Amino acid sequence: MPRVLGRLLQWPLPALWAWSGAWALAIALRAAEAPLWATLGLPMVLGVCVTWLPGGADTSWRRVFVAGGFPLSVLLMGQGSGVPAWLWLLPLLLLLVAYPMHAWRDAPVFPTPEGALRTLPVHAPLHGAAPRILDAGCGMGDALRELHQAYPHADLEGVEWSWLWRAVAAWRCRSARVRRGDMWADDWSAFDLVYLFQRPETMPRALAKARAEMRPGSWLVSLEFAAVDEAGRIWPADAHFTQEGGRPVWVYRMGSARQG
Numbered sequence: 001m002p003r004v005l006g007r008l009l010q011w012p013l014p015a016l017w018a019w020s021g022a023w024a025l026a027i028a029l030r031a032a033e034a035p036l037w038a039t040l041g042l043p044m045v046l047g048v049c050v051t052w053l054p055g056g057a058d059t060s061w062r063r064v065f066v067a068g069g070f071p072l073s074v075l076l077m078g079q080g081s082g083v084p085a086w087l088w089l090l091p092l093l094l095l096l097v098a099y100p101m102h103a104w105r106d107a108p109v110f111p112t113p114e115g116a117l118r119t120l121p122v123h124a125p126l127h128g129a130a131p132r133i134l135d136a137g138c139g140m141g142d143a144l145r146e147l148h149q150a151y152p153h154a155d156l157e158g159v160e161w162s163w164l165w166r167a168v169a170a171w172r173c174r175s176a177r178v179r180r181g182d183m184w185a186d187d188w189s190a191f192d193l194v195y196l197f198q199r200p201e202t203m204p205r206a207l208a209k210a211r212a213e214m215r216p217g218s219w220l221v222s223l224e225f226a227a228v229d230e231a232g233r234i235w236p237a238d239a240h241f242t243q244e245g246g247r248p249v250w251v252y253r254m255g256s257a258r259q260g
Protein backbone atom coordinates (compact mmCIF):
# COMPACT_ATOMS: atom_id res chain seq x y z
CA MET A 1 0.00 0.00 0.00
CA PRO A 2 1.49 3.43 -0.90
CA ARG A 3 2.76 5.34 2.16
CA VAL A 4 0.33 8.27 1.81
CA LEU A 5 -2.64 5.92 1.56
CA GLY A 6 -1.31 3.99 4.56
CA ARG A 7 -1.20 7.21 6.59
CA LEU A 8 -4.69 8.19 5.50
CA LEU A 9 -5.97 4.82 6.66
CA GLN A 10 -4.20 4.96 10.03
CA TRP A 11 -6.73 4.58 12.81
CA PRO A 12 -8.86 6.54 13.75
CA LEU A 13 -8.87 8.36 10.38
CA PRO A 14 -11.07 5.68 8.71
CA ALA A 15 -13.75 6.57 11.28
CA LEU A 16 -13.46 10.25 10.33
CA TRP A 17 -13.69 9.46 6.59
CA ALA A 18 -16.66 7.16 7.11
CA TRP A 19 -18.57 9.64 9.27
CA SER A 20 -17.81 12.58 6.95
CA GLY A 21 -18.82 10.51 3.90
CA ALA A 22 -22.06 9.44 5.57
CA TRP A 23 -22.93 13.05 6.46
CA ALA A 24 -22.03 14.33 3.00
CA LEU A 25 -24.31 11.69 1.48
CA ALA A 26 -27.12 12.53 3.92
CA ILE A 27 -26.85 16.25 3.11
CA ALA A 28 -26.82 15.54 -0.65
CA LEU A 29 -29.88 13.26 -0.36
CA ARG A 30 -31.70 15.86 1.69
CA ALA A 31 -30.90 18.56 -0.90
CA ALA A 32 -32.25 16.22 -3.57
CA GLU A 33 -35.44 15.88 -1.49
CA ALA A 34 -34.98 12.11 -1.17
CA PRO A 35 -37.40 10.31 1.19
CA LEU A 36 -36.41 10.20 4.88
CA TRP A 37 -35.68 6.45 4.82
CA ALA A 38 -33.10 6.99 2.07
CA THR A 39 -31.60 10.13 3.64
CA LEU A 40 -30.95 8.25 6.89
CA GLY A 41 -30.66 4.65 5.65
CA LEU A 42 -28.20 4.99 2.76
CA PRO A 43 -25.51 6.80 4.83
CA MET A 44 -25.82 4.03 7.44
CA VAL A 45 -25.29 1.41 4.72
CA LEU A 46 -22.23 3.39 3.58
CA GLY A 47 -20.80 3.24 7.15
CA VAL A 48 -21.27 -0.54 7.25
CA CYS A 49 -19.65 -0.93 3.82
CA VAL A 50 -16.56 1.00 4.99
CA THR A 51 -16.03 -1.60 7.73
CA TRP A 52 -15.62 -4.25 5.01
CA LEU A 53 -12.85 -2.37 3.18
CA PRO A 54 -9.28 -3.53 3.83
CA GLY A 55 -7.79 -1.08 6.34
CA GLY A 56 -11.23 0.37 7.15
CA ALA A 57 -11.52 -1.11 10.64
CA ASP A 58 -9.68 -4.23 11.73
CA THR A 59 -11.13 -4.96 15.17
CA SER A 60 -14.71 -5.39 16.38
CA TRP A 61 -14.59 -2.15 18.39
CA ARG A 62 -13.34 -0.19 15.39
CA ARG A 63 -16.14 -1.60 13.25
CA VAL A 64 -18.65 -0.46 15.87
CA PHE A 65 -17.08 3.04 15.85
CA VAL A 66 -17.04 3.31 12.06
CA ALA A 67 -20.55 1.98 11.48
CA GLY A 68 -22.09 3.56 14.60
CA GLY A 69 -20.81 7.13 14.17
CA PHE A 70 -23.47 8.37 11.77
CA PRO A 71 -26.57 6.91 13.50
CA LEU A 72 -25.22 7.97 16.89
CA SER A 73 -24.62 11.52 15.71
CA VAL A 74 -28.13 11.65 14.19
CA LEU A 75 -29.59 10.47 17.52
CA LEU A 76 -27.48 12.90 19.56
CA MET A 77 -28.53 15.79 17.39
CA GLY A 78 -32.20 14.83 17.59
CA GLN A 79 -32.21 14.87 13.76
CA GLY A 80 -31.43 18.54 13.51
CA SER A 81 -33.20 19.89 16.58
CA GLY A 82 -30.87 22.89 16.73
CA VAL A 83 -27.77 21.22 18.21
CA PRO A 84 -24.66 22.41 16.28
CA ALA A 85 -23.53 19.97 13.59
CA TRP A 86 -19.89 19.88 14.76
CA LEU A 87 -21.03 18.11 17.94
CA TRP A 88 -20.88 14.79 16.13
CA LEU A 89 -17.09 15.18 16.17
CA LEU A 90 -17.11 14.94 19.96
CA PRO A 91 -16.75 11.13 20.10
CA LEU A 92 -13.74 11.40 17.79
CA LEU A 93 -12.12 14.04 20.02
CA LEU A 94 -12.68 11.81 23.05
CA LEU A 95 -11.13 8.94 21.14
CA LEU A 96 -8.07 11.08 20.37
CA VAL A 97 -7.62 12.08 24.03
CA ALA A 98 -7.82 8.47 25.18
CA TYR A 99 -5.84 7.11 22.28
CA PRO A 100 -3.38 9.72 21.01
CA MET A 101 -1.77 9.49 17.55
CA HIS A 102 1.59 8.29 18.81
CA ALA A 103 0.03 5.17 20.32
CA TRP A 104 -1.92 4.20 17.18
CA ARG A 105 0.87 2.01 15.85
CA ASP A 106 1.28 0.14 19.11
CA ALA A 107 -1.89 -0.74 20.96
CA PRO A 108 -5.14 0.74 22.14
CA VAL A 109 -5.96 0.68 25.83
CA PHE A 110 -7.09 -2.80 26.67
CA PRO A 111 -6.58 -3.97 30.24
CA THR A 112 -4.81 -7.06 31.50
CA PRO A 113 -7.60 -9.22 32.94
CA GLU A 114 -7.79 -9.75 36.68
CA GLY A 115 -5.82 -12.79 37.82
CA ALA A 116 -3.97 -13.18 34.50
CA LEU A 117 -0.54 -12.86 36.17
CA ARG A 118 -1.30 -14.78 39.36
CA THR A 119 1.25 -17.54 38.69
CA LEU A 120 3.82 -15.35 36.94
CA PRO A 121 6.32 -15.47 39.88
CA VAL A 122 6.53 -19.27 39.48
CA HIS A 123 7.79 -18.82 35.92
CA ALA A 124 9.70 -15.56 36.35
CA PRO A 125 11.01 -15.44 39.94
CA LEU A 126 12.46 -12.10 41.02
CA HIS A 127 15.03 -11.97 43.80
CA GLY A 128 16.46 -9.09 45.79
CA ALA A 129 14.82 -6.54 48.05
CA ALA A 130 13.08 -4.41 45.43
CA PRO A 131 13.39 -5.76 41.89
CA ARG A 132 12.44 -3.19 39.28
CA ILE A 133 9.45 -3.85 37.02
CA LEU A 134 8.26 -1.70 34.11
CA ASP A 135 4.83 -1.93 32.50
CA ALA A 136 5.57 -0.47 29.05
CA GLY A 137 2.30 1.13 27.93
CA CYS A 138 0.51 0.82 31.27
CA GLY A 139 -2.92 2.05 30.12
CA MET A 140 -5.34 2.36 33.04
CA GLY A 141 -3.01 0.50 35.40
CA ASP A 142 -4.66 -2.93 35.43
CA ALA A 143 -1.41 -4.79 34.79
CA LEU A 144 0.36 -2.68 37.42
CA ARG A 145 -2.22 -3.82 39.96
CA GLU A 146 -1.77 -7.45 38.91
CA LEU A 147 2.03 -7.10 39.06
CA HIS A 148 1.78 -5.59 42.54
CA GLN A 149 -0.21 -8.62 43.69
CA ALA A 150 2.24 -11.03 42.06
CA TYR A 151 5.39 -9.25 43.31
CA PRO A 152 4.40 -7.22 46.40
CA HIS A 153 8.04 -6.37 47.17
CA ALA A 154 8.82 -5.01 43.69
CA ASP A 155 9.57 -1.43 42.70
CA LEU A 156 6.86 -0.82 40.08
CA GLU A 157 6.92 1.69 37.28
CA GLY A 158 4.51 2.39 34.43
CA VAL A 159 4.90 4.52 31.33
CA GLU A 160 1.92 5.56 29.22
CA TRP A 161 1.59 7.84 26.21
CA SER A 162 -1.99 8.98 26.81
CA TRP A 163 -2.28 11.78 29.40
CA LEU A 164 -5.73 10.57 30.33
CA TRP A 165 -4.77 6.94 31.00
CA ARG A 166 -1.56 8.01 32.73
CA ALA A 167 -3.64 10.00 35.24
CA VAL A 168 -6.09 7.12 35.71
CA ALA A 169 -3.26 4.60 36.24
CA ALA A 170 -1.47 6.87 38.74
CA TRP A 171 -4.71 7.25 40.69
CA ARG A 172 -5.48 3.51 40.65
CA CYS A 173 -1.95 2.28 41.45
CA ARG A 174 -0.55 4.31 44.31
CA SER A 175 2.15 1.69 44.82
CA ALA A 176 3.67 2.41 41.38
CA ARG A 177 5.43 5.39 39.81
CA VAL A 178 3.47 6.21 36.69
CA ARG A 179 4.75 8.70 34.17
CA ARG A 180 3.61 9.96 30.82
CA GLY A 181 6.05 9.15 28.04
CA ASP A 182 7.02 7.01 25.09
CA MET A 183 7.83 3.45 26.06
CA TRP A 184 10.35 3.23 23.19
CA ALA A 185 12.38 6.10 24.64
CA ASP A 186 12.98 4.28 27.94
CA ASP A 187 16.17 2.39 28.69
CA TRP A 188 15.11 -1.13 29.67
CA SER A 189 18.53 -2.06 31.07
CA ALA A 190 17.50 -0.78 34.50
CA PHE A 191 14.64 -3.27 34.85
CA ASP A 192 14.52 -6.83 36.13
CA LEU A 193 11.23 -7.43 34.34
CA VAL A 194 9.53 -5.58 31.49
CA TYR A 195 5.86 -6.34 30.96
CA LEU A 196 4.04 -5.72 27.67
CA PHE A 197 0.50 -6.03 26.43
CA GLN A 198 0.74 -4.52 22.99
CA ARG A 199 0.01 -5.76 19.48
CA PRO A 200 1.48 -8.54 17.30
CA GLU A 201 2.95 -5.85 14.98
CA THR A 202 4.83 -4.31 17.93
CA MET A 203 6.54 -7.51 19.04
CA PRO A 204 9.57 -7.49 16.65
CA ARG A 205 10.45 -3.97 17.80
CA ALA A 206 9.95 -4.89 21.45
CA LEU A 207 12.07 -8.02 21.16
CA ALA A 208 14.88 -6.14 19.37
CA LYS A 209 14.83 -3.50 22.11
CA ALA A 210 14.83 -6.10 24.88
CA ARG A 211 17.74 -8.00 23.30
CA ALA A 212 19.73 -4.81 22.84
CA GLU A 213 19.12 -3.33 26.28
CA MET A 214 18.01 -5.85 28.90
CA ARG A 215 20.52 -7.51 31.19
CA PRO A 216 21.12 -11.28 31.03
CA GLY A 217 18.85 -12.95 33.55
CA SER A 218 16.15 -10.25 33.40
CA TRP A 219 12.67 -11.07 32.13
CA LEU A 220 10.51 -9.94 29.22
CA VAL A 221 6.87 -10.88 29.69
CA SER A 222 4.18 -10.44 27.06
CA LEU A 223 0.47 -10.99 27.46
CA GLU A 224 -1.28 -12.59 24.50
CA PHE A 225 1.38 -12.03 21.83
CA ALA A 226 4.52 -14.14 21.53
CA ALA A 227 7.81 -12.40 20.80
CA VAL A 228 8.79 -12.48 17.16
CA ASP A 229 12.12 -11.35 15.71
CA GLU A 230 12.50 -8.96 12.79
CA ALA A 231 12.54 -11.86 10.31
CA GLY A 232 9.16 -12.99 11.65
CA ARG A 233 10.55 -16.02 13.55
CA ILE A 234 8.88 -16.89 16.83
CA TRP A 235 11.37 -16.41 19.67
CA PRO A 236 11.65 -19.47 21.96
CA ALA A 237 9.86 -18.76 25.21
CA ASP A 238 11.24 -19.98 28.53
CA ALA A 239 7.71 -20.51 29.75
CA HIS A 240 4.15 -19.79 28.83
CA PHE A 241 0.94 -20.27 30.73
CA THR A 242 -2.72 -19.34 30.58
CA GLN A 243 -5.03 -18.85 33.51
CA GLU A 244 -8.33 -20.62 33.05
CA GLY A 245 -10.27 -19.03 30.19
CA GLY A 246 -7.68 -16.28 29.88
CA ARG A 247 -5.01 -14.99 27.55
CA PRO A 248 -1.59 -16.66 27.20
CA VAL A 249 1.37 -15.15 29.01
CA TRP A 250 4.79 -15.51 27.31
CA VAL A 251 7.89 -15.42 29.48
CA TYR A 252 11.43 -14.83 28.14
CA ARG A 253 14.60 -14.88 30.19
CA MET A 254 17.16 -12.65 28.50
CA GLY A 255 20.33 -14.48 27.53
CA SER A 256 18.66 -17.84 28.15
CA ALA A 257 20.28 -20.93 26.58
CA ARG A 258 17.03 -21.59 24.67
CA GLN A 259 17.57 -18.53 22.57
CA GLY A 260 20.89 -19.83 21.24
Ligand SMILES: C[S@@+](CC[C@H](N)C(=O)[O-])C[C@H]1O[C@@H](n2cnc3c(N)ncnc32)[C@H](O)[C@@H]1O
Nearest residue numbers: 103106110111112137138139143161182183197
Ligand atom coordinates in the same frame (compact mmCIF):
# COMPACT_ATOMS: atom_id res chain seq x y z
C1 LIG B 1 -3.33 -3.01 25.50
S1 LIG B 1 -3.03 -1.60 26.52
C2 LIG B 1 -2.27 -2.39 27.89
C3 LIG B 1 -2.43 -1.61 29.18
C4 LIG B 1 -1.72 -2.24 30.38
N1 LIG B 1 -0.34 -2.58 30.10
C5 LIG B 1 -2.45 -3.48 30.82
O1 LIG B 1 -2.02 -4.56 30.39
O2 LIG B 1 -3.43 -3.39 31.57
C6 LIG B 1 -1.66 -0.80 25.67
C7 LIG B 1 -1.36 0.60 26.15
O3 LIG B 1 -0.11 0.99 25.57
C8 LIG B 1 -0.18 2.40 25.34
N2 LIG B 1 0.85 2.75 24.35
C9 LIG B 1 0.84 2.44 23.04
N3 LIG B 1 1.97 2.92 22.47
C10 LIG B 1 2.68 3.53 23.44
C11 LIG B 1 3.94 4.20 23.47
N4 LIG B 1 4.68 4.30 22.36
N5 LIG B 1 4.38 4.69 24.65
C12 LIG B 1 3.65 4.57 25.78
N6 LIG B 1 2.44 3.95 25.80
C13 LIG B 1 1.97 3.43 24.66
C14 LIG B 1 -1.59 2.63 24.83
O4 LIG B 1 -1.98 4.00 24.99
C15 LIG B 1 -2.36 1.67 25.76
O5 LIG B 1 -2.81 2.32 26.91
